[in-house]
Amino acid sequence: MLAHPELDEDLRIDEAVADDPVWQTVVWNDPVNLMSYVVHVFREYFGFSRDEASRRMLAVHHEGHAVVAEGAREQMELHAQAMHDYGLWATVRRAPR
Amino acid sequence: MTADLVMLTITRIEAHHLADLVGQFVALLDETDASAADPAVARLVPDAYPDDAEAGREFRHATEHELLGRRTADAQRLLSDLTTASALEGDPEPAVEDVVDVALAPDAVRAWLRTLAALRLVIASRLGVDADDDHDHDDPRFAVYDWLGYRLDGLLAAIDGD
Numbered sequence: 001m002l003a004h005p006e007l008d009e010d011l012r013i014d015e016a017v018a019d020d021p022v023w024q025t026v027v028w029n030d031p032v033n034l035m036s037y038v039v040h041v042f043r044e045y046f047g048f049s050r051d052e053a054s055r056r057m058l059a060v061h062h063e064g065h066a067v068v069a070e071g072a073r074e075q076m077e078l079h080a081q082a083m084h085d086y087g088l089w090a091t092v093r094r095a096p097r
Numbered sequence: 098m099t100a101d102l103v104m105l106t107i108t109r110i111e112a113h114h115l116a117d118l119v120g121q122f123v124a125l126l127d128e129t130d131a132s133a134a135d136p137a138v139a140r141l142v143p144d145a146y147p148d149d150a151e152a153g154r155e156f157r158h159a160t161e162h163e164l165l166g167r168r169t170a171d172a173q174r175l176l177s178d179l180t181t182a183s184a185l186e187g188d189p190e191p192a193v194e195d196v197v198d199v200a201l202a203p204d205a206v207r208a209w210l211r212t213l214a215a216l217r218l219v220i221a222s223r224l225g226v227d228a229d230d231d232h233d234h235d236d237p238r239f240a241v242y243d244w245l246g247y248r249l250d251g252l253l254a255a256i257d258g259d
Contacts, residue, residue, distance in 0.1 A: 031228050032221040034246055036253045037214055043257070080145045081160050085167060087214040089143045092156070 022095040025069040025079040029060050030089050041086045042068065045079075070095060102200045103255045105209075107248070109195040112184035115248075116176060118216055118241070123172050125219070126165055137222035141168060141215060168215060171208040178205055206256055213249040217242060 027038075035057055042053035046068060059066035068090075069079045076092045083090035107115075125138065142161045146153035179185055182199040201209060220242045226232070233239060 031226050032217050034250055036250055040253050040257055084143060084164055086211060087218050091147060092145050
């Protein structure tokens with residue numbers, strides 16, 4: 001058998017991803033929260049610039065939802081909880097492959 | 098120090114109405130510890146895992162009680178700010194031009210924003226607002242809903258106007 005170093009390297013990267021899935025916090029559109037309020041929440045909590053916060057707010061508004069954070073599951077749950085504190089409708093999910 | 102304060106000028110009539118709404122909100126939170134019992138309270142503690150019932154239950158179990166507790170604390174902060182500003186004293190049916198200044202520290206502003214947003218969510222649930230254009234302009238209850246939005250937007254303009 002001949003080992004193929006590059007192939008082994010690829011395999012390890014794939015395994016690392018499988019062991020440590022990426023999770024997302026998703027904010028969903030609702031007909032109640034004001035656009036100005038959602039922008040404020042994204043700026044205050046996530047520290048987004050005004051432009052970035054507006055871009056994500058518009059994504060929520062027009063596409064029905066937007067991913068606002070990605071990372072470890074526990075962290076995404078903290079973000080979702082914070083969004084609920086603000087009155088935003090947020091969920092946690094495994095990042096789609 | 099005063100630079101950090103946001104000055105909210107409202108009529109005494111508004112202050113009374115707001116205190117009444119917030120009082121009802123606190124009572125609702127008090128009597129509804131389990132979200133499922135009331136759709137308006139359920140909206141304040143939404144399902145974080147719509148596709149995973151067990152994870153959703155665990156998340157709810159870990160977060161719901163404290164979250165509703167913070168709602169109550171925010172609402173009570175709002176009532177205490179109104180009281181401190183003497184906004185609720187005097188004639189219970191004051192003249193329309195009778196205004197009062199309410200000074201809000203930064204942490205108070207956060208409590209006010211969250212509470213105004215929550216009151217809108219509760220009223221929207223009661224009114225059956227499910228879509229962006231669900232707005233019956235002939236229904237006087239929408240006037241309260243819109244007024245809360247107007248005050249929320251005004252506070253946002255005061256702090257985010259940079």
